[in-house]
Amino acid sequence: MPKSRSKRVHRQPPPKPKPKQSPPWVGALFFILILSGVGVIISHYLGVLPGGTRPAQLWVGLGLITVSFVVATQWH
Numbered sequence: 001m002p003k004s005r006s007k008r009v010h011r012q013p014p015p016k017p018k019p020k021q022s023p024p025w026v027g028a029l030f031f032i033l034i035l036s037g038v039g040v041i042i043s044h045y046l047g048v049l050p051g052g053t054r055p056a057q058l059w060v061g062l063g064l065i066t067v068s069f070v071v072a073t074q075w076h
Helices: 024-046 055-072
Strands: none
Touching: 024 055
16 A cells, blocks of 8 residues: 655744844943933932033933933844
């Protein structure tokens, strides 16, 4: 009696490529941006920045923190 062929596929799909490693400067940039944003906000409340205390200084600090989180999403 002839052997029946298996209906199962013997082909395997290729393995998924691994995500690329981020360069080391991406992590360093994240920490630099977040620390400088926090530093701007703290120095605003301490009155250390030139020009007195202006609301724009707080926006700059929050902007730096926001950009740091955007950079963090690119880190693999």
